[in-house]
Amino acid sequence: LCPALNSLFLAKLWAVSSRSCSFLDSLRNEDIQPFSTVLTDSFGRHHNYLRISLTEKCNLRCQYCMPEKGVKLTPRSQLLSTSEVLTIARLFVQEGVDKIRLTGGEPLIRPDLLDIIIELRKLNGLKTIAVTTNGIHLAKPLSRLKEAGLDLINISLDSLVPAKFEFIVRRRGFHKVMEGIDKAIELGFTPVKINCVVMRGLNEDELLDFVRLTEKKPLEVRFIEYMPFDGNKWNFKKMVSYQEILDHIKQQWPNLEMIQTGCANTAKMFKVPGFEGHLGFITSMSEHFCGSCNRLRITADGNLKVCLFGNSEFSLRDALRSGASDEELLQVIGAAVGRKKKEHAGMFKISQMMNRPMILIGG
Template sequence: MAVYRRVSEVLVRTGWLNVLRRSSSATRGLKVGESNPNITASLKITTKETLKDDSILPFSAFLTDNFGRRHNYLRISLTEKCNLRCQYCMPEEGVKLTPRGQLLSTTELLTLARLFVREGVDKIRLTGGEPLIRPDVVHIIAELKKLEGLKTVAVTTNAINLARLLPKLKEAGLDLINISLDSLVPAKFEFIVRRKGFHKVMEGIDKAIELGYNPVKINCVVMRGFNEDELLDFVALTENKPVEVRFIEYMPFDGNKWNFKKMVSYQEMLDGIRQRWPNMEKLEGAHMDTAKTFRIPNFKGQVGFITSMSDHFCGSCNRLRITADGNLKVCLFGNSEVSLRDIMRSGASDEELLHIIGAAVGRKKKQHAGMFSISQMKNRPMILIGG
């Protein structure tokens, strides 16, 4: 029971006990010095069970929520900074950046990664901000690849620096690349990102293909009145290039002035594309895939749709997020967070940290609140979440 006392002391000292109390029964009634089995009861485990090896427990109960969803995919934001200013990601007035001392250090980041991988995470995606502007990104990837059990290290990038850095990233072990690109028209590209650099993004795509990444995933946020007229041009990229173009429904976040009229639904996009390519066929995906994927016969690449708004995939969600300032977000659209940074810096042990992570994961909701409710919620701008 000593672990419960220590966990409660850490939660109170760092100020996170009330956060967990408000949104979960897992820590309700917990007081300093009091042993309370509700933390592990909410996770349907006991301390003895959590210490079993993987041959007995196929997946960590700490990373399994109350709906049985196993979270084996961790997204880590390396930085809040970015060399672009995308309208759907950052408010026009900019954002207040977290002081450097309050961001995760490289050592802290790798410590958390090691802990999550030990508990069953087998895929880590590095996001931002723009992850490739972090000076030690190559070192971080190389260190992540040393973690036993981690199968995939991926990065989501705007590709401004990709062509220059990719040889070193590949040597370090980078497995997958997602590139953000919302227009194939240079002038429209510059309008949406408020910067120049279209040719650098295209060079990055070509370099990734040249170095053997297949598929290279291209993320396109579709916005009515801006780029919905380019859907067919994006699909045409898949004819001769091994790319997967992923059309993303426009999502509401703080400062991006979202409204329903700007959102183009998956079904509307699909119907428009099928008018040009009626033989486009749906591919079977894995249970936890976020994209509905299609291929046009004889095309090298494929097309995907991320339907977070019109047809959510909450029931199979396997993702957790750590922000650049060290907060754990169990849902992209939720505003509940727990500071793993504060808890680590308080001197918590790995086991104590795991119990707090488990309580946070355990209180994850069955699904998000819906697009209209989300648009009214207070949340971070996308750039401060990490995608």
């Protein structure tokens, strides 16, 4: 590695003896080997979930994600190639990652998405391949993506009113998104997850309509608290908290039931009795879940982010292109994971920190 990378990355791997709750669950099976020290941080959290952004480009301009005029894109030559994406994925799966989510930008824009899924499916130990998409171009390629090995699909949808949808995302395409959702249900994806960022003054009046989507369809509607990123003009007054959303829903359905989930699940899960689908709440701002975090992120330009809200990044792309061996790459990864903080700084401090726009991090 070059001297700059040496000083930044080739730190001593963190030795960890404590166990995360997800690992404690796995101890019930005596045949399971101890989790990789490379992907275990100094607080005992085991990171078995990797999110890889495939592109910075997007065909929407969602208000909570990026500035209206877009962002300055990284030159194509500085983005990860197909082979680099697969090399990084292989290393993480080798160390214990069993779930990979492909994000963007809009991952369906990437022409080699199908090829990437086909190659990921060959990795021994990888159990789940997921994609997060805005759904605009989902319906047509979805059958091929499923045949290639796609397991889960998350679709962003922030309004059920076409005109309001266009206002929030600054583009047309509502009916295409709904077509993609119906196609995912038809093909048997279960559950089909709908991501709804709740913003005061924009869509909090549609909460009950979103809940009703789960009555007769196998959907998981996930209400996400509005989060601060560069360029999205975050304001605390725009954020509708989990508790406020929950209280509003309970006024209509007082018998709403909480569902038990795994300890590393980011969503608090609920269900209206008798409804086919269920609800999730992503409470990143009001009730963080840092203690059980098992996620790492790779940006489209090849940086490893160990925390969505942290501004520390480590370039795996530079290490790869400098000719680093697998062992050296794992040192880079282990050093980064080892420096992960116990929890993020809190919503008010986060809003004052420099961080990439969400579009450049990966959803």
